[in-house]
Amino acid sequence: MPHRFDPTILREYDIRGIVGTTLFPADAHALGRLFAQILAEAGGRRAAVGYDGRLTSPEFEAALVEGFAEGGADVVRIGRGPTPMLYYAAATLGVDGGIMVTGSHNPPDHNGFKIVLGGKPFFGEAIQKLEAMALALGPAGGPSASAICPTFWTASP
Numbered sequence: 001m002p003h004r005f006d007p008t009i010l011r012e013y014d015i016r017g018i019v020g021t022t023l024f025p026a027d028a029h030a031l032g033r034l035f036a037q038i039l040a041e042a043g044g045r046r047a048a049v050g051y052d053g054r055l056t057s058p059e060f061e062a063a064l065v066e067g068f069a070e071g072g073a074d075v076v077r078i079g080r081g082p083t084p085m086l087y088y089a090a091a092t093l094g095v096d097g098g099i100m101v102t103g104s105h106n107p108p109d110h111n112g113f114k115i116v117l118g119g120k121p122f123f124g125e126a127i128q129k130l131e132a133m134a135l136a137l138g139p140a141g142g143p144s145a146s147a148i149c150p151t152f153w154t155a156s157p
Contacts, residue, residue, distance in 0.1 A: 003030035003134040009112070010131060013123045016103065016112025019056045023111055025063040028101070031113060032067020034133050035099060039073055042118060044096025048089040050078040051101035056111050060101045064113075083114055090116045097122070 005027055009017035015031065017023030039045055049065055051057035057080070068075045078089045086100040097117040103110040115122035 001137065001139060003027075003137050005030070005131055005134055007131070010127050011112075012127070013121070014104070014112050014114045015127065015130075016106060016110060019109055019111050025059055028060040028063035028113070029067040029070075030134050030137065031099070031130070032064040032069075032073075033071040033137060034067075034130055035097065035115070036068050036071025036073035037133070038117065039096050040071075042096065044118075045072065046074045046076065046095045048076045048078050048086060048093055048095045048098035049101075050083075050086045050089065050098070051080055052082070052103065053080060054103050054108060054111055057101045057103075060111055060113075064099060064101060086114070087116065091119060 003026065006017060006022040008022050009015050009027065015027075035047065036045070039047060047068060049061060049068070051061040061077075065075050065077065076089065076093055076095055078085060083100045083102050083104070086098050089095070090098040097115070100114045101111065102114055103112055104114070106112075115127075117126075
């Protein structure tokens with residue numbers, strides 16, 4: 001099904017919004033499906049996914065992983081920690097990209113995503129293209145994926 005992002009969440013360097021107002025788990029799910037497609041178009045299919053300590057981050061991470069699975073991508077779930085942990089995982093785990101669920105420096109009712117592809121930041125025009133891709137999103141049903149991989153790192157609560 002097509003997906004429509006709130007236009008305010010697609011920023012220059014990340015995707016972020018106010019949880020329950022401009023950003024929803026459905027956005028995370030759609031992002032997972034879209035990024036699985038982007039990985040495939042780039043010749044890859046494996047991504048690292050992590051999340052920060054915000055109360056809403058586990059729900060967004062689960063929706064993101066489900067979207068990746070529906071898109072046919074494999075996911076290495078790295079667990080909870082800071083954004084640099086995702087960058088390290090993306091550089092060392094043999095993945096093609098990664099997404100961190102994080103609200104960064106924003107208030108607790110905000111959340112979002114920082115993205116890397118091929119060891120480089122995913123930003124600017126690439127983020128803006130997600131809107132058109134989401135509107136063209138067809139029904140789920142990609143190849144089966146092993147998205148529920150073991151967690152390699154999990155920060156202590």
